[in-house]
Amino acid sequence: MTEGSGRQTQAQSMSDKAFETLRDAIVRCELAPGAWIKASELSESLGLGRTPTMQALQRLEAAGFTRPVKRKGWQVTPVTLQSVHDILEAFEMTAPGLVALIIRNASDEQVATLGEMLTKWVPGRPASEVKPDVTVAPIRYAVQICGNPVITGMSLPLATHVERVFNFGMLQDHFMDPVYVRRRSAFLEAMAARDEKRAPEAFLKVLHVGAAELNRILQSAQSIRSVPLRIEHVS
Template sequence: MTTDFQQKRSKGRPEVLAERIYQTLKNDIFEFRLMPGDRFSESEIAERMAVSRTPVRQALFWLEREGYVEVWFRSGWQVRPFDFAYFEELYDLRIVLEREAVRRLCGMAPGRCAELLAELNTFWIDTARLADGKTVSRHDEAFHMALVAAAGNSEMARIHAELTEKIRIIRHLDFTREDRIDATYSEHAAILRAVLKQQTEEAQRILTDHISVSKAEVRKITLHMLQQARLQPVSP
């Protein structure tokens, strides 16, 4: 699922070049090749990518709208510094939205609930586990978004989708370790089983613990990766 902003951008499709620059810069931020607090100019990016400043500026405006960079008056652009308090507030909001979604699902007729969660049940319980962290990360996002969407409140699902986009920059780091991938499979399966048995409190407890542990792990991994990235020698 995409945010409203992404949908509007897709409908009014800008030049492919700006889209490519946007994706490249976003990946650089996600992988810490562009570090929080790093400053740069449009000209530097244009020279690096062998393009004009116009598509670079467009790409940067998209990234600014999504909260990844900020413009500095007369001094170019900056990757937004990490604000862990902000990210933790977003994780807390996730818990509120997803606990409510689980409550609503547990209150549905069992057959209807099973129908809505059938695809999730097949992937997380009945299908062989995947090992690639990036792939599992995408499916993890889809799992949580599907839970909220299945609850039947489109506005709640929209807010949750926007929140998901905002935390993606650090959330994907939770899938860089094999034990965290295994834990995700086990916890998702436990959530689904509790929901399908209409065990509201148990499903909410497992879900809350699942997100809380992920939040703590992501913070530790992010701090470690930031430290490692800063120790890397600068390429000539």
């Protein structure tokens, strides 16, 4: 390896690190929707140079997580009711095929791990006093264990957005609908039984209840009044 190629590889590694760090902070809502980011401050906080930090912000823009605003810097893309609807509608179209692939290709241990992650992520009733664990990434994990590299590569960006909007909602309020837990239990039972017909249908039912709860939270939670639910016009 030449000295020049070594520097290029190191720069790419730093850019990847910045991208992954920022993406995870945005998905977990540590960087809240609508938050402003100054590249210089971000570069310093990450301990990285300005170039890899800017490259990361540009990659996040391409992925739909940030946007540059003239004379203001970078903004974490606000969550809107319409964007939540569009993201979940797109996921609803792909989820049944993803579940079928998991049933065919994932190991019993992977299926069990997915169930544990889903339960930690959205406790619901009767565990409504248990805080959701937004550090787990069950939808991305589901995509990664489907056994089809092409589908994994295509589905991961959407899965990441799904997790972000659910994390945003769950950090505002609990999922209170008791039907959610029953639907999730039915889905996990169908997965454990490798039931290719029942499991995709059961997952869609889980998603429908979850989407309804998310919409309820975004419409009514007091704590989101300071968070933009409509995207401002870029100046």
